[in-house]
Amino acid sequence: MKEEERSECGGEPLFEDPDFPSDDSSLFSDSSTPITRLQGDITWQRPQEICQSPALFPDNINLGHAKQGLLGDCWFLCACTILLKNKHLMNKVLPPDQPQWGDCKYRGSFQLRLWQHGHWTEVTIDDRLPCINSTLCFSRCHAPTAFWVPLLEKAYAKLHGSYERLWAGQVSEALVDLTGGLAERWSLGDGGAEEEQGTEQDSDRVRRRRLDLNLLDPVKDGCALSCSTHSSPGGASELGQYHALTVMEWLDVSTVSGGQVRLLRIRNPWGRCCWGGAWIGSGAGWSSVAPACAMDLQGRTAEGEFWLDETEFLSQFDDVTVGYPINEEGHLKSIYTGNLLTHSHQLVGRWVNGHSAGGCRNSSNYSSNPKFWLKVCERGEVLVSLLQHRKRRHTQQYAQTTLGDSKNTKHQHYQAIALHMWKVEKKRFNLGRTLNKPPCASTHCHAYEREVILHGQLEPGYYLLIPSTFLPGAEARFLIRGFSSSATSLSALKTPGPSLPLVTDGEWESSYFQGMWVVGMNAGGSRNFLSHWQNPWFPFTVCDDPAGTSEVNVRITLHQSQPDTDLHPIGFHVYKVPEGVSELTLPRDEDPVASCVPHCYTQDVSLACCLPPGAYAIVPSTYQPDCPGSFTLNLARKIHRRVVKSQERLGRAIQEVSHISVMRS
Structure with a gap:
């Protein structure tokens, strides 16, 4: 740790994240991308070491947009645009009122939230950022003193395991991770004969809907719209093989001839213009609209933005991604109906x-x-x-x-x-x-x-x-x-268990066992795995039936103590322990005498069966090995008792009740 990296009040050391350290392990995963050549050149610096007055956001919010660096994560940066359009979403991802640079409470750390697998996950990072020659080498804001984008990028990289894992992705995925909502990809091309001949699993372009901007008019102010290309459109050779851009706005403009043309303003996350169409600079397209209108629209473009008409848009880009609007209460708005x-x-x-x-x-x-x-x-x-x-x-x-x-x-x-x-x-x-x-x-x-x-x-x-x-x-x-x-x-819809024999009403004696599956010890998984015999097992005995029948009714219930969101598929087998064999050793070459399978994603699974007298063992398991969790086994055995005549005055027959426990079937 650098000696000067201390908080301004109290001199406490600034936070350094041990789970996402400032070294190559946080940058690279498999060295499969071009950023590998940066190895050895990257240093890690805090914002106050990069500029004099760092802040999360600039005074001019238009300068807060993302600008791509040497990392191929244009898909993620395009999705970040929706946060600048919706303050309530930004506050969800980057909670406000966190101590910043120059604040006495600043400790060199920030807390962000990202949506993962149905839940918002808090990600804590330090603010050491990858640089080359004291300049951010990955994403940044257009305002050099604003740092919300590189901090969010670092949190997203930590969630994925490294910066390198952000190289190449889908805008739709990032939109969902930043909003917890939905996003859809729509096709702009005609699919092509080659695509239509593809097999079912490969024809994903055919299944996607064609874009209709008129459909999005009711939600155009709240939705996120991004376009991508897999080739080099409009003479923009620098776009290369894949690139995602953001659609900032679209509108219908009257032409001097009395018609209308739909124009779209596009932002390139590279922060520079990459278009050579009719509406670039002093292109021929502007002569078709009134000079005042042309001046107004051209004045809206910021660094890295350009205009193009709908015909160019549909012909030069391959698909678009539409992110659903989300209101302040967290409800989605349909992009189909509003x-x-x-x-x-x-x-x-x-x-x-x-x-x-x-x-x-x-x-x-x-x-x-x-x-x-x-x-x-x-x-x-x-x-x-x-x-x-x-x-x-x-x-x-x-x-x-x-x-x-x-x-x-x-x-x-x-x-x-x-x-x-x-x-x-x-x-x-x-x-x-x-x-x-x-x-x-x-x-x-x-x-x-x-x-x-x-x-x-x-x-x-x-x-x-x-x-x-x-x-x-x-x-x-x-x-x-x-x-x-x-x-x-x-x-x-719960998977039905095996057919269970019907049992008559009567008395049941219950025993309870508690246990745990522990990774690396006894979470052995199902019989499909050699480690099955590492699972916990519970011996029990079935005694001779005094009523003279050859078998005893037994009911076994396995309950896993897991929340509904983290259920394991569970089941169990019942094994007969042969005479003369120690109860500490299970007969691994014997098939179970009863089983509650297949393993089910439920809190409880149960089995009712008839067992002859003898020694047995129950082996509960998850389907896959190394699935930790606690569980309870309930073993109920049918008790047969003789009816005793009561000498009470009413002369009723009563049944003796087990003092252990009673279960009515």
């Missing part, structure tokens, strides 16, 4: 190989995918999204992938996913018959996207939602989110 979506729900889920990763509708195991109920109480607009967790790329494999191969890069991060929906009568619901019918709505194609979205006006009733990956056995965690203008509910 309606407020005041009701929202979310549930977590997971595709598990061999259990719930059934693949697409062409697969015979499709019905094993996770299933959800959407209840619509009254007719209204409904949006349902499926968001999968990002999978980390394989370092060596990614290092061999060229940066221009965006499809391969995207496929390494995500599974190809889709969401299908059927309207059903819940009381007469039959899964097989339902899945043989066409869905009432779907995302059409499986797409290598982090999030896919269904939209529609739905009538009251029950709807079955099934998220799926294209390939069977593909594993991933996911989040189902629902937004609606009218009252709805969202719940998981």
Whole structure:
């Protein structure tokens, strides 16, 4: 630590983040991007070492926009624009009233919040920023004394593991992470014959909607709009293979000939003009509008901004990303109707190989995918999204992938996913018959996207939602989110357990066991894994039935002590312990005599069965190894007692009651 890095009051050392240190481990992950050549040249400096009077925001907010540096994160910087347009969103991400430079309470740290997997996550960073020759080498604000952008970039890099992991991405992902809302990508091109011939999992461009700016008019002031190109448009050769830009505004302008032309103002995060169209500088386009109008519009452009007309826009850019507006109460506004979506729900889920990763509708195991109920109480607009967790790329494999191969890069991060929906009568619901019918709505194609979205006006009733990956056995965690203008509910359809034998009323003696799965010790996972025998196990005995029957009814319930958002798939097996074998050793070569499988994402799983007298052991487990958590086992055994005649005056027959506990079936 530098000796001079002390707070102004009390001389306390300034905060240095041990989890995201100022060294190469925070800069690089796999050395697969061009910033690798900066290794050894980067130093870390605090804002007060870079300029004399640092502040989070400039006095002129227009100078607070992001300017891209040497890091290829234009997608993230384009999304940052929505925060400058919406103060309540900015305050959510960067809570106000934090001590800044020159403040007596300043300690060299900042707290930011980013949305991840359904929740806002607080990220604490120090304010040491990567520099080359005392100049910020990554993002910055147009005002050299403003630092909210590089601090937010650092927090986002910490969340992803390094700055290098911000190289290349989707604007839609960053918009969701900065707002907790929704974002959609729309196509500008015609898709092309080659795309239309692609297989289902690769034809994601075909499934995207075509842009209609007229549709966005009701929400144009609140939504975020970004455009991207995968080639070099309009003579802008410096754009290279991929670049994202921000649409600042669009408007219809009257021409001198009595017609109209729609113009769009575009901001390049590089901070310099990169366009050679008819509306650049003194281009020919300006002669078609009144001089006063031309002067006004040209005066609106800041550094790195330019105008172009809708025809140029549609022909030169490949797609756009639309971020949904969010009001101060946190409600989304539909980009289709302008309606407020005041009701929202979310549930977590997971595709598990061999259990719930059934693949697409062409697969015979499709019905094993996770299933959800959407209840619509009254007719209204409904949006349902499926968001999968990002999978980390394989370092060596990614290092061999060229940066221009965006499809391969995207496929390494995500599974190809889709969401299908059927309207059903819940009381007469039959899964097989339902899945043989066409869905009432779907995302059409499986797409290598982090999030896919269904939209529609739905009538009251029950709807079955099934998220799926294209390939069977593909594993991933996911989040189902629902937004609606009218009252709805969202719940998981619990996977039914095995058929249980019916038991008659009677007395039950219960025993309770508590345990924990601990990573590296006894979280062994299911029987699919050799570590299964590391799981906790609980011995019990079934005694001879005094009534003379050969078997005893037993009920076992496993309850996991996890919140609904963090449930593990759980189940258990019951093993017979042979005579003469120590209870400390389980017979690993024997099959279980009873099982509660497949493993289910629920708080409780239970099994009722009949067991002959003998010694047994229960082995509870999660499906995957190394899933920590605590649990409770409830073991209930049927008790047979003789009815005793009472000598009471009323002459009634009474049953003796177990003093241990009573459970009525």
